[in-house]
Amino acid sequence: MKNKKAITFVVAILSAVFLLAGCGSDDDASGSSGDNKTVKFMHLWPEGSSKTHNEIVDEIIADFEAEHEGVEVELEVLSNEQYKDKIQVLSTSDELPDVGMTWAAGYLEPYVDGNKFAPLDDLIESDLKDEFVSGTAEAYAIDGSTYGLPLELNIATVFYNKAIFEEYGLEAPGTYEELQQVIETLNDNGVPPIALGNKDRWTGSLWYMYLADRIGGSDVLTNAINRSGSFEDPALVEAADKVQELVSADAFVKGFNGLADEEAKSMFMNEQAAMYLIATWDLPNYTTNEDVPQEFRDSVGYFNFPTVGGQGDMNSFVGGPGVGLFVAEDSEVKEEAKAFASFFVQQWGEKSVTQAGVIPATKLDAESLDLPQMYVDVLDDLNSASNLTLFADVQMSPDTAQVHLDMIQAIFGNEVTPEEFAKEHEDALSAEE
Amino acid sequence: MGLNVMNKVMSNKWIIALYVLPALILIAILIFIPLLLTGYYGLMDWDGIGAMEFIGLENYITALQDLKFWESAWHSFLLAIFSTLSLILYLAISLILASKIKGADLLRKIYLIPMLLSSVAIAQLWIKVYNPSNGMLNHILMAIGIENPPAWLAEPSIVLYAIFIPILWQYAGFYILIYYAALKNIPESIIEAARIDGASPIQIAYRIKLPLIMGVVKVTVVLAIVGSLKYFDLIYVMTGGGPNGASEVMASYMYKLAFTSNDFGYGSAIGFLLLIITLIVTVIVRKVTATKEEIQY
Numbered sequence: 001m002k003n004k005k006a007i008t009f010v011v012a013i014l015s016a017v018f019l020l021a022g023c024g025s026d027d028d029a030s031g032s033s034g035d036n037k038t039v040k041f042m043h044l045w046p047e048g049s050s051k052t053h054n055e056i057v058d059e060i061i062a063d064f065e066a067e068h069e070g071v072e073v074e075l076e077v078l079s080n081e082q083y084k085d086k087i088q089v090l091s092t093s094d095e096l097p098d099v100g101m102t103w104a105a106g107y108l109e110p111y112v113d114g115n116k117f118a119p120l121d122d123l124i125e126s127d128l129k130d131e132f133v134s135g136t137a138e139a140y141a142i143d144g145s146t147y148g149l150p151l152e153l154n155i156a157t158v159f160y161n162k163a164i165f166e167e168y169g170l171e172a173p174g175t176y177e178e179l180q181q182v183i184e185t186l187n188d189n190g191v192p193p194i195a196l197g198n199k200d201r202w203t204g205s206l207w208y209m210y211l212a213d214r215i216g217g218s219d220v221l222t223n224a225i226n227r228s229g230s231f232e233d234p235a236l237v238e239a240a241d242k243v244q245e246l247v248s249a250d251a252f253v254k255g256f257n258g259l260a261d262e263e264a265k266s267m268f269m270n271e272q273a274a275m276y277l278i279a280t281w282d283l284p285n286y287t288t289n290e291d292v293p294q295e296f297r298d299s300v301g302y303f304n305f306p307t308v309g310g311q312g313d314m315n316s317f318v319g320g321p322g323v324g325l326f327v328a329e330d331s332e333v334k335e336e337a338k339a340f341a342s343f344f345v346q347q348w349g350e351k352s353v354t355q356a357g358v359i360p361a362t363k364l365d366a367e368s369l370d371l372p373q374m375y376v377d378v379l380d381d382l383n384s385a386s387n388l389t390l391f392a393d394v395q396m397s398p399d400t401a402q403v404h405l406d407m408i409q410a411i412f413g414n415e416v417t418p419e420e421f422a423k424e425h426e427d428a429l430s431a432e433e
Numbered sequence: 434m435g436l437n438v439m440n441k442v443m444s445n446k447w448i449i450a451l452y453v454l455p456a457l458i459l460i461a462i463l464i465f466i467p468l469l470l471t472g473y474y475g476l477m478d479w480d481g482i483g484a485m486e487f488i489g490l491e492n493y494i495t496a497l498q499d500l501k502f503w504e505s506a507w508h509s510f511l512l513a514i515f516s517t518l519s520l521i522l523y524l525a526i527s528l529i530l531a532s533k534i535k536g537a538d539l540l541r542k543i544y545l546i547p548m549l550l551s552s553v554a555i556a557q558l559w560i561k562v563y564n565p566s567n568g569m570l571n572h573i574l575m576a577i578g579i580e581n582p583p584a585w586l587a588e589p590s591i592v593l594y595a596i597f598i599p600i601l602w603q604y605a606g607f608y609i610l611i612y613y614a615a616l617k618n619i620p621e622s623i624i625e626a627a628r629i630d631g632a633s634p635i636q637i638a639y640r641i642k643l644p645l646i647m648g649v650v651k652v653t654v655v656l657a658i659v660g661s662l663k664y665f666d667l668i669y670v671m672t673g674g675g676p677n678g679a680s681e682v683m684a685s686y687m688y689k690l691a692f693t694s695n696d697f698g699y700g701s702a703i704g705f706l707l708l709i710i711t712l713i714v715t716v717i718v719r720k721v722t723a724t725k726e727e728i729q730y
Contacts, residue, residue, distance in 0.1 A: 088481065088482075088692050088695075091482050092697070110481075110482045110483060111482055114482030114483030114484070115483070116482055192566070198676075199673060253565075254565040254566050254584050255564075255565030255566070255584025255587040255588075256584075257584075257587035257676040258586030258587030258592065258675075258676065259565070259586075259587070260560075263564070267567075397695075398693065398694050402689070402693060402694045407677075409676040410676070410677040413589060413676050413677060415676075
């Protein structure tokens with residue numbers, strides 16, 4: 001009897017010790033002790049604001065852990081802006097997660113220069129060969145190596161509330177002049193025409209980019225940024241002028257410069273504004289998201305950004321790959337991290353289409369999938385797209401992007417003239433050369 | 434006997450050093466070393482991610498010529514001025530609360546509530562209050578007949594003051610609590626004596642209570658000014674310093690440079706300048722408010 005007690009006691013002590021030891025090694029950066037490895041993964045789709053995305057991620061992680069015994073994925077989830085801040089702080093203190101999310105082009109550069117992200121060419125040439133839509137993985141390439149695996153492909157279009165349009169006998173505008181008419185009619189009837197949350201600034205940038213694209217053609221902005229052109233190009237000045245024309249016509253909701261994009265979105269979704277220019281990452285809200293009332297989802301349509309003064313190609317889009325996965329160069333479990341990233345991309349494609357209604361950057365067979373009509377239409381548009389201009393703040397270096405974004409707020413707020421707007425850009429861009 | 438041992442221990446300098454050491458090490462690691470490092474990073478051209486390059490005082494020179502920096506410094510000073518002026522109001526409230534009025538206890542607790550909320554919650558609350566079309570404030574303004582109330586957080590000329598209000602509101606309870614405690618500390622006998630001599634309540638407040646808590650008032654002035662100069666939270670959440678820098682303060686500008694523009698070296702230089710400015714102001718305020726003698730009850 002006594003013996004039994006003693007044995008139980010010893011077992012209890014031992015298991016406690018093992019438990020503690022287990023905890024200890026878990027804390028150890030990215031625990032690679034023994035046969036249990038932990039891959040730390042950070043993403044930016046919290047349950048509250050991106051429910052379906054969040055669920056898909058959880059599914060993929062569960063599948064991955066089932067297939068790869070001994071590998072565990074540790075999650076951290078933040079919302080978009082907080083994520084951007086945190087990833088920067090973490091990289092400064094050399095504590096990047098093993099796998100995380102990054103944006104393309106200009107955003108990526110400092111991380112690549114600082115040797116923070118691992119090149120992923122081997123994955124792209126083996127596991128993921130021919131998986132990506134052309135032009136997407138390339139946006140993550142710097143000096144011939146690719147540092148990110150794109151997940152999404154987004155194009156910005158103008159979503160509009162068909163019910164409101166119908167009520168006032170309006171039709172989706174095909175030209176800037178028609179858009180002005182629509183704005184006037186809506187204003188006459190007391191409906192704020194366009195939801196815009198320009199506190200976040202890239203939202204206003206979309207409007208400016210499209211105007212520039214329609215007025216000066218699809219290359220004018222890209223050329224100004226890559227320095228084969230100038231930002232003081234008349235088309236870029238005129239686009240800024242058009243922005244102010246829209247502002248003075250009260251095209252945007254009141255106080256847009258102080259509103260966050262989320263606030264603008266909720267105005268559109270509460271039918272307090274008739275139009276909303278945003279990229280296709282928002283499609284689920286208008287198609288599959290069960291949390292949004294069916295009636296509202298049915299009333300949303302979209303149109304491509306109109307031509308301006310008879311100029312411009314309506315099949316030229318602002319957009320590009322959204323977030324992609326990176327693998328940290330300093331990861332202690334790099335092999336597992338790469339395997340996870342590759343697994344994630346392959347699983348993400350079809351799941352994101354069918355469950356979240358997001359356009360993945362991987363190729364897919366749309367015919368074989370049962371998709372909402374709006375999604376099929378967007379895919380069609382994408383197939384006939386003549387050009388895709390990457391978001392300006394992503395194309396630029398972080399430093400210049402700040403100038404651009406501040407200037408966007410200033411031009412929308414009538415604080416600068418179009419000429420000053422162009423000059424500030426030109427100065428910042430040429431200072432970098 | 435206990436006292437004897439105590440004296441013995443305390444007379445040994447080594448032992449004193451030993452007792453002070455843990456706290457000193459903590460403060461050094463958490464405060465002084467990072468401070469010096471910030472100054473050092475300010476000498477670098479560094480994006481916060483890649484390699485550093487020593488560029489001497491260039492960042493500091495650029496900062497001194499940077500209009501945006503001085504503009505944000507001006508906003509910080511404005512906040513400091515408003516915070517200091519608001520202390521008068523808090524003092525008045527505390528004088529009333531401490532004079533045994535009915536419900537003082539409840540009121541004191543109500544004033545304390547904002548202090549219990551986190552800055553982000555306060556920011557979210559006031560973003561909703563200020564919302565141009567759905568906000569409480571504009572609804573009230575429209576209800577009383579103002580047709581086109583401003584978009585508080587979007588107008589460059591208003592936004593700064595619109596944010597000052599929740600900032601001042603946030604700290605009201607803190608200062609009221611301090612003043613209240615100081616006023617309660619004044620011996621009743623002094624007040625009683627004044628009353629017998631025929632002093633009016635206002636005279637008692639001005640001539641007796643105020644001079645007696647002057648030491649506390651000076652501390653709160655320093656706290657309010659220093660706190661304002663390095664203020665960050667609500668501004669970051671409510672406007673991010675926008676629109677186009679209209680509500681930028683020194684700390685938010687520093688943050689933006691270091692973490693959004695990826696200019697860690699320059700951001701650090703601004704941070705170090707912020708420290709120096711705060712130090713200088715603190716010294717000046719202490720000099721100005723210095724008294725020859727401390728009042729003893």
